[in-house]
Amino acid sequence: MEKLPDLATLKYNEQGLIPAIAQQYDTGEVLMMAWMNQTSLAETLSTGVACYWSRSRNRFWRKGESSGQVQTVKAVRLDCDKDTLLLLVDQQGVACHTGRHNCFYLEAQDGSWKTITDPEIDPEELYGK
């Protein structure tokens, strides 16, 4: 296991979580934002594969475990306030559960939220029927 940096000094919220932005390392595309706790961050740093904490399922979320769309982690960065992480990743396939490459596909335009990108993969193909 790789030696870990100090993870206790990060500022986690009341639920023990810290937001983690995932950015495609070579294109700069912001893929998604999810949450980590200290244990999932330690696992991510140790394995080099992104592991989040799912707030809806209340358990570790090893990104890609059911869809195969894993994120290989190239770097883990921390901001000035130590309360936000930026992960530079290499996304296998697509990041979004809708089958889109990234999750930010709604854009404020002319008074509504317009869908600006289409799915690349059928979600049923990602998760099975």
Added chain:
Amino acid sequence: MEKLPDLATLKYNEQGLIPAIAQQYDTGEVLMMAWMNQTSLAETLSTGVACYWSRSRNRFWRKGESSGQVQTVKAVRLDCDKDTLLLLVDQQGVACHTGRHNCFYLEAQDGSWKTITDPEIDPEELYGK
């Protein structure tokens, strides 16, 4: 005032806040993450200049109001879960209060958090002595 999209259906947290990632629109650099409430998001969309909610000062934070480092907003995007915003901005000067261009200047390397970028501007110059 520009017509606003539906802001009530966004998923704000218990404090009425939603995280907003600011990304430089032309280079893809992730500059910072801050928080907005519905009112600051409405102001941002109306004025085209980023207005956040400061959790530490508990008031509106019109980015650049004291430093001059304003963010002109090119687009406001929302993710699939409607609980995270991505702002494509044109950052005047630097985004970070330390004088660095972006806030993510610490990187996990060899068991510690290494500083990977230097300030471009003396913070005292930004905020006065």
